[in-house]
Amino acid sequence: GIATTMRDHPFGWTPKVSRRVLLGIVVAVLIGGVLVIAWPGGSSLSRSVFATAAGLLLLAGAGAASRAVGDAGAGAALGFMVGPYLALAGWLLPGGELSGPHAYETLGARLLAASAALAGGAVLALAVVAAFAALFLSVAVVSLFAAVAAVLLLTTDLAPVHAAGILAVLAVILGAFVPSLAFRMSGMRMPPLPTNAQQLQEGIEPHPAAAVSARAVLADGWMTSLYGAVGVVGAACVVVLARERELAEIIMTVALCLLLVLHARGLGNIWQRMSLVVPGVLGLLLLVLVAAPAASPGNRLV
Structure with a gap:
């Protein structure tokens, strides 16, 4: 026993x-x-x-x-x-x-x-x-974001911190479309909503349970891959943004971190949730670490 x-x-x-x-x-x-x-x-x-x-x-x-x-x-x-x-x-x-x-x-x-x-x-x-x-897809997505950052640095007068802000916005937008993208990449298709009584009788045959389960697992893998890429890009952005002590960068960092953490609340997969929670918490921690040494002795907690 x-x-x-x-x-x-x-x-x-x-x-x-x-x-x-x-x-x-x-x-x-x-x-x-x-x-x-x-x-x-x-x-x-x-x-x-x-x-x-x-x-x-x-x-x-x-x-x-x-x-x-x-x-x-x-x-x-x-x-x-x-x-x-x-x-x-x-x-x-x-x-x-x-x-x-x-x-x-x-x-x-x-x-x-x-x-x-x-x-x-x-x-x-x-x-x-x-x-x-799915593993290599996440690498390709990260490389795409890096290429966008490189193009911004080469073709504009933007500083790296400003390019990081743009990438953060793009990463948040991608995160919003991850579920639908993963759903389509897994091969599943949602039928259009019926508009009349005749269409209610069309396409009502049930799908095989084994096929649906396999597609669901595949979609979950694509979601993990894409959220992992979003998390890596988000972590890189918050590292660049949190180093600045200007008000605009601080607000941007706080907003990005809160968006990542709040978006993770709706995810059931632990890897998907941690992909967004870790960079969000990291950004808030970096803000504290950057601001603490600059605080005057009378305003510091310790």
Whole structure:
């Protein structure tokens, strides 16, 4: 009885948990590799070449894991890291200083190259892995937002904080359409509302329960992917906005954080809800951390 109880315990160690932990360790090591290559120092060209080579090796490993071994989960984990390595290579390749009179143009050029490489890596990884399309969709959506930010920096005189405000508005708009987009992407279609008595008798045949369940699971996966992308973009925007101490940026940050948190209340999936709650809470916390050091000793709580 003790053995059965402990085996059914929700926090018991199982082979499935071991596999997930191993994949998490692999992804963490690969993230560490990205940070090491991105660390300033040395030639940008050599680091870009090294990042590209690492991304291509990961792409080959993802294909081997998914197709040769038949482990689509491991292939997706390796394929997911292809984009960051190629994005880092794209970021380093243009060169230029991120300071001086042309800092915004340099930032836009680097961001545009990185976003293009990130999108290309996601497409290649999806083609090689041939599974977990929702995971790579979120990467592609993030790269699209990054490309929009790069275009704004290159073609206008907007500062990064102003571009972040525009991206925040676009992310909120996308979040409002996520359920309908996921519904359509899953292959489900809502029939038009009847306008007369004859149309009430049309299209009343029930759909197979198995097909509806499969489509519902697919739609939930698309929603998780899109909300994850919205959360990543929202987190990046609040990090940029919260650093400013101007009234307009503070109001924008508070409004964005409240929108994210309030929108998450209607979501039943824990990953979808956390995708919006985390950036919302992060933005409010950053506002406090930025404002606290600037407060005079007489106005500080501690």
